[in-house]
Amino acid sequence: MTDWTSRFAARGQALKPSAIRATAKFAEQPGAISFASGSPNPSLFPYDAITQAMTAIMADPRRRGEALQYGASEGYRPLREFIERYLRDAGAQVALDMITVTNGSQQALEFLAKLFVEPGDRIVVTNPTYLGALQAFGLFEPVYACVPTHQAGIDLEALEREFSQGAKFMYLMPDFGNPSGITLSLEERLKVLELSRRHKVLIVEDQAYEQLRFAPKALPSMPALDTSHPAGSSGRSTVNVIHAGTFSKSLVPGLRVGWVVAPPAVTQKLVSIKQASDLHGGQLNQMIVHDVATAILRDHTERLRGAYRRRRDLMLRALARHMPQEVAWNEPGGGMFVWLSLPAPLDAAELQMRAIRDENVVFVPGAPFFADSSGKATLRLSFSSVAEDAIAPGIERLARAVRAAMAAEGEAAPVAAARARSP
Numbered sequence: 001m002t003d004w005t006s007r008f009a010a011r012g013q014a015l016k017p018s019a020i021r022a023t024a025k026f027a028e029q030p031g032a033i034s035f036a037s038g039s040p041n042p043s044l045f046p047y048d049a050i051t052q053a054m055t056a057i058m059a060d061p062r063r064r065g066e067a068l069q070y071g072a073s074e075g076y077r078p079l080r081e082f083i084e085r086y087l088r089d090a091g092a093q094v095a096l097d098m099i100t101v102t103n104g105s106q107q108a109l110e111f112l113a114k115l116f117v118e119p120g121d122r123i124v125v126t127n128p129t130y131l132g133a134l135q136a137f138g139l140f141e142p143v144y145a146c147v148p149t150h151q152a153g154i155d156l157e158a159l160e161r162e163f164s165q166g167a168k169f170m171y172l173m174p175d176f177g178n179p180s181g182i183t184l185s186l187e188e189r190l191k192v193l194e195l196s197r198r199h200k201v202l203i204v205e206d207q208a209y210e211q212l213r214f215a216p217k218a219l220p221s222m223p224a225l226d227t228s229h230p231a232g233s234s235g236r237s238t239v240n241v242i243h244a245g246t247f248s249k250s251l252v253p254g255l256r257v258g259w260v261v262a263p264p265a266v267t268q269k270l271v272s273i274k275q276a277s278d279l280h281g282g283q284l285n286q287m288i289v290h291d292v293a294t295a296i297l298r299d300h301t302e303r304l305r306g307a308y309r310r311r312r313d314l315m316l317r318a319l320a321r322h323m324p325q326e327v328a329w330n331e332p333g334g335g336m337f338v339w340l341s342l343p344a345p346l347d348a349a350e351l352q353m354r355a356i357r358d359e360n361v362v363f364v365p366g367a368p369f370f371a372d373s374s375g376k377a378t379l380r381l382s383f384s385s386v387a388e389d390a391i392a393p394g395i396e397r398l399a400r401a402v403r404a405a406m407a408a409e410g411e412a413a414p415v416a417a418a419r420a421r422s423p
């Protein structure tokens with residue numbers, strides 16, 4: 001039999017299956033309640049608007065040819081113009097020659113690593129960070145410098161220490177990050193930018209969840225705050241921020257339309273990478289996203305915010321009611337995730353097995369989101385896809401599993417305290 005492993009490049013040998021996908025089979029067991037999936041809720045997809053847009057494109061003799069033909073590597077121009085307006089409305093000084101459409105923002109992350117990272121280069125990430133970013137960057141064999149986070153944000157002293165040692169870039173999710181749900185305050189954003197300028201470390205901002213904020217007003221994005229960000233090819237060279245965004249959370253993920261905004265010199269390279277990788281994103285998909293976003297994005301994201309906020313509130317109420325007081329969690333201001341810390345010495349991977357076996361409830365342990373494999377006592381709960389009426393029973397089951405794990409560890413389970421807190 002062929003020994004494939006010895007033939008793989010080192011980066012291929014290091015590839016591992018996603019820890020999240022490994023939990024999917026448990027979520028399909030009869031009667032299971034799953035907080036594992038980080039996918040948007042399909043009941044909220046704008047089916048009618050997508051059907052109408054597609055039908056109209058295919059009925060138009062000019063547009064249907066364009067939709068089914070090869071397209072530009074940088075993306076469908078009207079969609080890039082839409083993204084430019086969208087970001088400008090949010091205060092970022094972007095221009096058309098800074099925007100590349102990608103197959104989801106995931107592709108943008110991979111392209112950026114492909115462009116910037118040599119084996120052994122340092123990338124600064126928060127602990128925890130988005131697992132998909134670690135996968136995208138990992139192919140280029142970086143060394144990760146991990147910066148701790150706390151319930152309210154990021155450890156800025158640790159960040160400065162890491163920046164002072166130099167790095168190719170920092171990957172940052174300022175808004176309701178995956179998995180932690182943390183949002184950086186305005187002061188923290190400004191401080192991160194100031195440090196990045198001082199130590200000449202590029203910031204790669206991933207704003208995948210920004211549109212799913214529950215507060216009426218958004219905090220400024222990093223490019224909006226980066227006053228050195230040039231308007232297109234104006235020739236300024238002190239840019240500190242590259243920005244990745246997506247329609248996956250605000251419309252649908254299945255059409256695979258995201259974007260990356262970078263200075264023109266970087267964008268030219270990204271377009272060449274796009275060409276080499278897949279020539280361009282699907283024209284029809286980009287045209288549908290353009291038409292649907294133009295028609296409904298504002299109202300639709302309003303509706304999504306209401307729906308996800310309701311689910312978050314149900315989850316927070318259930319956690320307060322059922323969890324032992326030793327368990328801590330955050331209250332995310334948007335996005336899809338609540339992040340839990342278990343009391344020592346509990347291990348979330350062991351708890352996951354117990355919760356599946358005894359309670360038929362599924363979640364994702366936190367450790368895979370830590371580039372240094374720490375975080376064993378943390379876990380991610382997603383409120384996006386679970387049915388509303390399953391949230392409270394699911395949390396009650398999970399809390400039972402936590403208590404059983406605490407009892408098994410010889411800790412006195414504080415049932416009395418939890419009861420006392422229950423209404």
Ligand SMILES: Cc1ncc(COP(=O)(O)O)c(C=O)c1O
Nearest residue numbers: 104105106130178208246248258
């Ligand atoms: C933080 C973050 N960034 C990027 C992505 C990739 O999304 P897409 O490629 O669908 O735009 C995801 C997907 O879940 C994510 O959670």
